[in-house]
Amino acid sequence: MRVAYNRIPKSASSFMIALLYASSKRNRFRLENHVNYFPEPAVLAHELHALRDNTVYVNHASFVSSERNLTWINVIRDPIERWASKFYYEVDTALRRDLAVHELERREQDTECGCARLEFDEELATARARERYLLVGLTEELDLTVKLLEKLLPHFFAGATSLSSVPHRATSLTNSLTNTSLNGAISNRARAQIAHKAKNYMDERLFYEDLKHHFFHRACQLGLL
Secondary structure, eight states, X not given: OEEEEEOOTTSSXXXXXXXXXXXXXXXXXXXXEOOSOSOOXXXXXXXXXXXXXXXXXXXXXXXXXXXXXXXXXXEEOOHHHHHHHHHHHTTOHHHHTHHHHHHHHHHHHOOSOOSSOSOOOHHHHHHHHHHHEEEEEEGGGHHHHHHHHHHHOHHHHTTGXXXXXXXXXXXXXXBTTTTBOOTTOOOHHHHHHHHHHOTTHHHHHHHHHHHHHHHHHHHHHTTOO
16 A cells, blocks of 8 residues: 655644654655655656655645546645644744744735635635545644554554654743744634635635535544444
8 A cells, every 4th residue: 555645734744754663664665755845746656656665755736636546635724724833833943953044034025924825715615525534634633643653544543542652842931033932822813814815714624614514524534433
């Protein structure tokens, strides 16, 4: 079996990679954690086609419909929580050092919010997630996500629940560069403004809510709730 985890930024991917590393040692499978983020479609298709049996492929990458003999998994996050996490991560000097300084300088020059500007096809994304992904977990339900992975992919995730406390990278709660200390604390007013102004918010929200329902339904079917 071959598995592809095309991870989403700021959606528990650091935790998932740490879990996969620990699981690969326990369950003796190969882990390919690529750092050529968001490869061109042809490059990604080649990498996936060349993937050997008993291997998990990890990358920030798109979905490739042409590769059929492949099991897809992913983890998603509430859109506003993900955007907020990304906002703080990009200026986190503990994790990004000079890149954080450059990002803060860029923001000081930019009078518009740069988040949520990508086009998003909610119907296509939902259909692909339901039809082609064995599991789409939830960042807000990581314990249950790990239990589902252990149940659905025991060859790779057997014993994963005992590894769910693996150390992993996380964005700092305080930031001396920006003098902020409320990472993750989003006011209701800010949430309302994001929901109103973000170009693709409603599509991402519908996508998230649909897959959240599907996630819990799957957990119930497998006797985990």
